[in-house]
Amino acid sequence: MGRSPIAVRIWGDYACFTRPETKVERLSYDVITPSAARGILEAIYWKPQVRWVVERIHVYKPPRFTNLRRNEVASKASAANAKKAMNGTLKEPLALYVDEVRQQRAATILRDVEYIIEARFDLLDHSDPIAKHYNMFKRRAEKGQCFHRPYLGNREFPCDFEWVEGPIPESELAGERDLGLMLHDMVFTPVDKPKDADTVSGHTGEPLTARARFFDAQMRQGVIEVPPLAMADVGGHA
Amino acid sequence: MILRALNAYYERLLADPDSGVAEYGFSRQQISFCVVIDADGTLHEVQDARQPDAKGRNRHRSVVVPGNSKPSGSGINPCFLWDNAAYMLGYRPDDPKPERTAEAFAAFRQRHLDAEPQVNDSQFSAVCRFLEAWDPTKAIDQPALVELGTGFGVFKIRNTLPYVHHAAPVRDWWLKQFAEEETAEVGTLGQCLVTGEVAPIARLHEPKIKGVYGGQSSGAALVSFNLDAFDSYGKKQSVNAPVSEQAAFRYCTALNRLLDRSAGRRLSVGDTSVVFWTAAPSPAEDFIEQLFNPSTKTEDDTQLSEVHDLIDAIANGSFPPKFKDPNTPFYVLGLAPNAARISVRFWHESTLGDFLANLGKHFKDLEICHGPKDQPHPPLWRLIGETAREAKEVPDLLEGALLRAILTGRPYPQMFYAALLRRVRADCEVRYVRAAAIKACLNRNTRNNIQPLAQELLMSLDPERTEEAYQLGRLFAELEKTQEDALPGINDTIKDRYFGAASATPGSVFPRIIRMNQHHLGKLEKGARTYHERRIQEITGRINGFPSHLNLQQQGLFAIGYYHQRQDIFTKKAPKPALDPAAAV
Numbered sequence: 001m002g003r004s005p006i007a008v009r010i011w012g013d014y015a016c017f018t019r020p021e022t023k024v025e026r027l028s029y030d031v032i033t034p035s036a037a038r039g040i041l042e043a044i045y046w047k048p049q050v051r052w053v054v055e056r057i058h059v060y061k062p063p064r065f066t067n068l069r070r071n072e073v074a075s076k077a078s079a080a081n082a083k084k085a086m087n088g089t090l091k092e093p094l095a096l097y098v099d100e101v102r103q104q105r106a107a108t109i110l111r112d113v114e115y116i117i118e119a120r121f122d123l124l125d126h127s128d129p130i131a132k133h134y135n136m137f138k139r140r141a142e143k144g145q146c147f148h149r150p151y152l153g154n155r156e157f158p159c160d161f162e163w164v165e166g167p168i169p170e171s172e173l174a175g176e177r178d179l180g181l182m183l184h185d186m187v188f189t190p191v192d193k194p195k196d197a198d199t200v201s202g203h204t205g206e207p208l209t210a211r212a213r214f215f216d217a218q219m220r221q222g223v224i225e226v227p228p229l230a231m232a233d234v235g236g237h238a
Numbered sequence: 239m240i241l242r243a244l245n246a247y248y249e250r251l252l253a254d255p256d257s258g259v260a261e262y263g264f265s266r267q268q269i270s271f272c273v274v275i276d277a278d279g280t281l282h283e284v285q286d287a288r289q290p291d292a293k294g295r296n297r298h299r300s301v302v303v304p305g306n307s308k309p310s311g312s313g314i315n316p317c318f319l320w321d322n323a324a325y326m327l328g329y330r331p332d333d334p335k336p337e338r339t340a341e342a343f344a345a346f347r348q349r350h351l352d353a354e355p356q357v358n359d360s361q362f363s364a365v366c367r368f369l370e371a372w373d374p375t376k377a378i379d380q381p382a383l384v385e386l387g388t389g390f391g392v393f394k395i396r397n398t399l400p401y402v403h404h405a406a407p408v409r410d411w412w413l414k415q416f417a418e419e420e421t422a423e424v425g426t427l428g429q430c431l432v433t434g435e436v437a438p439i440a441r442l443h444e445p446k447i448k449g450v451y452g453g454q455s456s457g458a459a460l461v462s463f464n465l466d467a468f469d470s471y472g473k474k475q476s477v478n479a480p481v482s483e484q485a486a487f488r489y490c491t492a493l494n495r496l497l498d499r500s501a502g503r504r505l506s507v508g509d510t511s512v513v514f515w516t517a518a519p520s521p522a523e524d525f526i527e528q529l530f531n532p533s534t535k536t537e538d539d540t541q542l543s544e545v546h547d548l549i550d551a552i553a554n555g556s557f558p559p560k561f562k563d564p565n566t567p568f569y570v571l572g573l574a575p576n577a578a579r580i581s582v583r584f585w586h587e588s589t590l591g592d593f594l595a596n597l598g599k600h601f602k603d604l605e606i607c608h609g610p611k612d613q614p615h616p617p618l619w620r621l622i623g624e625t626a627r628e629a630k631e632v633p634d635l636l637e638g639a640l641l642r643a644i645l646t647g648r649p650y651p652q653m654f655y656a657a658l659l660r661r662v663r664a665d666c667e668v669r670y671v672r673a674a675a676i677k678a679c680l681n682r683n684t685r686n687n688i689q690p691l692a693q694e695l696l697m698s699l700d701p702e703r704t705e706e707a708y709q710l711g712r713l714f715a716e717l718e719k720t721q722e723d724a725l726p727g728i729n730d731t732i733k734d735r736y737f738g739a740a741s742a743t744p745g746s747v748f749p750r751i752i753r754m755n756q757h758h759l760g761k762l763e764k765g766a767r768t769y770h771e772r773r774i775q776e777i778t779g780r781i782n783g784f785p786s787h788l789n790l791q792q793q794g795l796f797a798i799g800y801y802h803q804r805q806d807i808f809t810k811k812a813p814k815p816a817l818d819p820a821a822a823v
Contacts, residue, residue: 019479020431020478020479020480021240021241021431021460021461021479021481022240022460022461022479022581022582023463023468023470023478023479024462024463024464024468024579024581025576025579025580025581025582027240027581027582027585064646064648065584065585065642066639067583067584067635067638067639069634069635072467073467074465074466074467075465075466075467076466076467076469101467103465103467104576105576105581106574106576106581106583108582108583108584108585179239180239180242181242181431181432181434183431186471197472198471198472198473199471199472210470210471210472210473211428211429212428212429212431212480213429214429214431214434216434
């Protein structure tokens with residue numbers, strides 16, 4: 001088994017990699033998802049010219065769960081109101097009052113996790129050599145620098161990270177385990193009409209559809225091989 | 239994984255002709271009345287369709303009917319061949335809005351008359367004739383209807399066996415029409431997270447899940463996005479978690495089935511409804527509820543002893559051969575309601591063998607000496623009951639955490655241990671179940687190296703234990719016994735007054751109760767006095783002093799020491815020849 005160019009060890013006390021079907025009353029997947037791993041890498045280093053590809057996930061601790069309840073809110077801050085406030089035409093103050101929209105939500109989260117993420121970059125823009133991005137990432141990871149604090153699924157569960165040099169240690173988790181279908185990542189595809197869009201690109205403002213892609217996660221000796229994310233969009237509005 | 243396992247369970251049910259599980263396009267509803275019509279469409283009578291249950295109470299009859307559920311909302315939305323009396327017969331007791339009831343009946347009649355040419359079935363036509371001729375004002379002549387008032391009804395032709403909607407032509411037409419409707423309604427295609435295939439994505443997951451203790455009676459949803467804070471990427475409702483229509487129906491039906499009281503696949507742990515099932519049929523499924531909560535009733539002695547024999551075997555680490563394959567995957571799902579949503583308290587996947595091994599460890603840890611009236615293997619609800627004055631005071635998270643500890647073989651939650659000790663201090667009582675639970679907590683912590691004891695606690699008195707707290711507990715039991723013997727019939731013993739303080743701050747209590755003990759000894763006959771003095775001396779010889787403070791772990795030891803000694807006092811011993819004849823009273 002070849003090793004990917006980049007490997008980062010991450011660990012933390014709590015984690016919640018929410019399953020989409022149990023998103024409201026949160027229940028975590030057993031292990032980190034590729035998209036959560038990508039989020040951690042992006043927290044350390046992200047440039048518009050590169051796209052992260054998570055290739056393998058090593059799991060070092062058996063999944064253990066615990067329960068938690070938190071007070072959250074039921075609604076989102078209104079984007080339309082924010083726009084009005086920017087124009088100075090909003091009558092009332094721009095705010096969300098927690099005591100009016102309080103929601104208590106339960107969560108079943110992971111405790112005490114440790115992973116190594118193996119990944120590589122794909123270049124979207126070949127004007128810079130890939131070695132430049134690699135070295136920038138390595139330097140940052142070694143120093144513990146990050147754009148924002150990386151976290152394990154939820155912002156409340158920050159994680160520590162370190163650069164892994166040389167061979168990747170073997171996990172003590174033996175045997176095979178079928179983790180079922182797991183969220184791989186969201187696939188964003190540009191659309192022509194803004195009304196068909198699910199979301200807009202934060203970077204370019206372009207209208208996009210967002211589709212969830214799932215993969216069959218199998219853990220063998222603590223290692224999950226992440227297949228490439230097929231870029232073909234599946235289905236559309238009928 | 240939950241949805242996938244439930245989906246597989248649905249397939250298992252569908253393959254089993256006895257399961258009576260509803261097919262896609264149909265659902266089970268609680269039916270309370272039945273409109274019986276003659277073949278020419280004249281009304282015969284409205285029957286009470288309820289059945290008496292084992293306790294003689296009338297229960298609604300569960301019938302498979304067309305459609306997923308009664309459509310929600312305030313509009314006029316009649317069901318097909320079943321509905322409430324307002325729709326079916328234009329009758330509602332003490333009707334606040336007679337116009338609306340009339341409208342509802344008209345809509346119901348119209349729907350069926352419109353379908354008549356397509357369905358083309360004599361039974362169905364009879365229903366249509368009845369609907370045409372029916373005068374809602376005559377409904378009060380039907381005593382069964384007036385008595386029942388609310389609830390759902392179905393149609394039946396007199397002297398035929400199944401209900402009208404079970405007739406083959408009606409069924410076929412319904413299925414065809416249902417499939418067409420579904421295709422027309424499809425909004426979004428996407429990858430289904432249960433099957434992995436690209437399919438129409440369900441917007442709402444139906445049927446609703448009923449039978450979660452404390453949930454809404456109309457049912458709640460496991461997968462729901464009912465407020466906009468839950469949406470991501472501008473997606474609405476269940477498109478946020480792409481599940482195909484078929485898969486949604488299947489997992490909901492399977493879960494409803496497990497939650498059904500009569501299925502015996504659920505137990506209540508505090509406010510959590512727990513369901514369990516195996517991937518392949520196994521006789522074990524029928525016993526698991528009993529294993530967690532062994533019945534204390536003696537109505538059925540054979541079954542009772544069968545379950546206790548099973549638990550004995552499991553506690554000794556053996557796998558009962560009649561449960562077949564120990565490698566059968568085994569699932570436990572704990573659900574608790576949060577208004578219209580259901581949250582997953584815990585989800586545990588293992589094999590039958592692992593599960594029983596862990597359950598066995600749990601029962602083994604709980605084993606402690608007890609009186610003849612106490613049932614061995616205390617049920618789960620009693621363990622939880624020992625942590626609070628009444629059931630509603632038990633913290634929600636405790637039950638899930640405790641069950642998780644049992645299922646995984648991990649230490650019991652610290653919250654559980656702390657709650658037990660709090661109760662011990664508050665009501666000065668170390669009963670059998672409480673002592674068993676405290677002992678189990680301490681032993682399991684020791685095994686997992688959390689504040690380990692020098693050695694695990696035994697089932698009964700262990701005079702050689704080195705912990706001072708344990709010996710103090712023993713001493714307290716002896717002091718209490720002396721008082722009881724000296725002042726028989728006394729209301730307020732030292733236990734009632736000093737137990738809590740003695741177990742937390744022995745330094746401030748023991749000197750006083752030892753002084754009191756001198757008075758008690760003085761009241762006793764010589765023989766009895768020597769006997770008590772001797773026993774107290776034996777224990778005090780192992781104590782160096784009275785610490786001013788005991789921590790939580792030591793308080794547990796104190797309680798166990800007290801309980802062990804107390805049990806020892808009341809256990810009949812084989813007469814020992816070496817015993818001093820003067821001490822034998």
